Amino acid sequence: MPDRKKDEKPGIHMQSPEIDPDPAIVPEHNPDYPAEPGNPDDEGSPRNPRRVQGRPKGGGIEALKELGSTPLPEIKSNIHCLSIVGQIEGHLVLPPQNKTTKYEHIIPQLVALEQANEIEGVLMILNTVGGDVEAGLAIAEMVASMSKPTVSIVLGGGHSIGVPVACSADYSFIAETASMTIHPIRLNGLVIGVPQTYEYLDKMQDRVVRFVTGHSKVTAEDFRELMFRTGELARDIGTVLIGKEAVEKGLIDEVGALGQAVAKLKQLIEESKRGKEVPLQ
Amino acid sequence: MILYTPMQLELVIDGIEEMRPPSCREICIGGVQMLVEDVGSGSVRVVKLLSTDPGHYLLPDYKPGNIIDIYRLSQVKCDSG
Structure with missing residues (x-):
């Protein structure tokens, strides 16, 4: 049985990211730094901050949520x-x-x-x-x-x-x-x-x-x-x-x-x- | 005005007596002069464009009947400025 703080309730505890998960956030995948949580060079920080870096997807998700439509690719037509x-x-x-x-x-x-x-x-x-x-x-x-x-x-x-x-x-x-x-x-x-x-x-x-x-x-x-x-x-x-x-x-x-x-x-x-x-x- | 349509005229002009002329006002959004009608909560409905630039008539945001949130537009302007 692992050590547990007294005020913690028994059960499965997820590691919570520092920002709330949001479908509008996509993780940034950097090929040079695969998003591994346990980088030995990072001392004392079990969570790699890169994991929560992201960028908003633009209007795509909003259009999907609000209108039920997916964004169309922009084609300039003649x-x-x-x-x-x-x-x-x-x-x-x-x-x-x-x-x-x-x-x-x-x-x-x-x-x-x-x-x-x-x-x-x-x-x-x-x-x-x-x-x-x-x-x-x-x-x-x-x-x-x-x-x-x-x-x-x-x-x-x-x-x-x-x-x-x-x-x-x-x-x-x-x-x-x-x-x-x-x-x-x-x-x-x-x-x-x-x-x-x-x-x-x-x-x-x-x-x-x-x-x-x-x-x-x-x-x-x-x-x-x-x-x-x-x-x-x-x-x-x-x-x-x-x-x-x-x-x-x-x-x-x-x-x-x-x-x-x-x-x-x-x-x-x-x-x-x-x-x-x-x-x- | 002559309506030339195979549709029953009763259906087309039903309710024409109760129609009130919209209370329009003239505003300028993004350099486009237009007649709008207030629909409440800081939004307006485009009635028609008054601009003389034909290019403005191709902008999908300013089609007649489109609702523009002018409150949000003014916020955006304040943020950027």
Whole structure:
């Protein structure tokens, strides 16, 4: 039985380190000094102070504890991913049950992307149920007039005003299961606080039709036919195009999703770089 | 404003009557001018950026809806200064 102090309770006693163990502390392993507790050169100190030397792990553990996520490795990408989700919010703030994309934030982002030297291409991901006509058209016009290559993917849905936004990219993809609803503005859309006439709504609709036909392979006649088709939608006139059908109508360039879209964007970036090179005489 | 959406309008605009305009104030965090709304305990929610530098709009910390702890930010500033 080893000697024990009187006040010490019987049982197994751990050697306690001088600092409290913390998952945020990692021991420093020095290859020249293996962390052995009993270094004979250290007189009278059974515990090697090196054992408790450590450095904080940075934000990794905090992110894991707080958010349940592991930190991502930092990769500088030459493409920027822009997601357009939920309702495209325009001049009116929508009630909080809506997921919204705020156009007043997206538009300066596009300006920054056009200007940033390290960004060579933009990948736009759409899963939107439409929204404000003017906000949607504003985003679409900005994307269409960018000098950098842009590729869009419609995932889930790109309905109503999402259609011109999807077409605005240089090349567009639609997931096999994604859908696009094409319907007239005047039946389902509501004018809030604006004295509306049939002609006014017709003009708004013309803006959408002109943009879509100008930036995709669909003809105005086909697009209007899709818009006014009866018997397809339960509550409205119009059409739902799913994946391949949108490509067949010429609205979207190709069926595909992430892999194909990123490959296409890389290809477009290469082409635009080659185009900028001055040919040697 | 015209909403062009296949979603039922009742669902989209439900509760629009009860919505009150947020009581915004203008502040400047890290050189970025923005409109914020107080959410209590020294934190603010970003309503929108007012900065004219397009680069600020790409900063993930200042996305609309993001909550910024300005109390902690001021502490950090005091410590470093």
